[in-house]
Amino acid sequence: MTAPESFQPSRRTLLRGAAASGVLLGGIALPTTAAYGAPAPRCYTRSEWSARPPKSATSVTAKPDHIVIHHTASPNVTDYSLAAAYKVSHWIQDLHMDTNGWIDAGQQLTISRGGYLMEGRSKSLSSINNGQNVLGAQTANHNSHTIGIEHEGIYVNANVPVKLFDMSVLTCAWLCTKYGLDPHVAIVGHRDYNATQCPGDVFYARLPELRDRVAAVL
Known part of the structure; x- marks a missing residue:
């Protein structure tokens, strides 16, 4: 959303104000007013990580009303590279398709321990960009x-990991912008819906922080 012509602050003014309020991600100061929707973070597409095609067509639906936070319950690797992010995306897709018998990766997005955002299920990125x-x-x-x-x-x-959490903030802020969601209502843990330890006690305890930081970005 663009600010009215009567209030068009300079980039320097925005950055100074953001830094003063303490909203810094990766050393970048971000405006905190809701008038400035969060931009899309870099998301690596299925073609970039060479995803397998889905077994059947993917259904496009209306916009969601909640963002569910998961953990993969896979090892806490110390390889934070982009190659490792590609590797975990392949592992998830193989698990979901070959073991679970699903048509594709179950989730729409994945964030690696190195903070790389990856497209999950087929058509996820284009659907998000279209508000679906x-x-x-x-x-x-x-x-x-x-x-x-x-x-x-x-x-x-x-x-x-700091990079993973920071990317989760940016990703949730982007999704809240695209779908018009209130982060304090929309962001939930997997265990809020199903009987599971996901996303883990430590991550679940940080969901209030995640909501607050997303709200600050917005």
């Missing part, structure tokens, strides 16, 4: 109205 969603398989009985973000790792006891 794809029907996933990430939250049983609630897939029709939710969008899911897998976060690489297991956070039952371990801390969440």
Whole structure:
């Protein structure tokens, strides 16, 4: 949303104000007023990480009303490279298609431990950009109205990597902007819907912080 002509602050003014309010991500100061919607973070597409095609067509649905935070429950690797992000995307897709028997990766988005954002289920990125969603398989009985973000790792006891958490903030802010959602209402943990430890006690305890930081970005 563009500010009225009577109030068009300079970039320097915006950055100074953001820095003063403490909203800094990766050293970048971001405006905190809701008049400035969050931009899309860099998202690596399925073609970039060479995803397998889905077994059948993906259904495009209306915009979601909740963003579900997951962890992959995979090892907390120390390889934070883009190559490692590609690797975990392949692992998730293979698990979901070959073991679970789903048509594709269940989640719409994945964030690696190195903070790389990856497209998950087919057509997820284009649907988000169009204000829509794809029907996933990430939250049983609630897939029709939710969008899911897998976060690489297991956070039952371990801390969440800074780059992963920062990218989660940016990603949730982008989704809240695209879908017109209130982060304090929309951002939930997988365990809020299903009987699971996901996204782990440590990550779940940080969801209030995640909501607050997303709201600050917006």
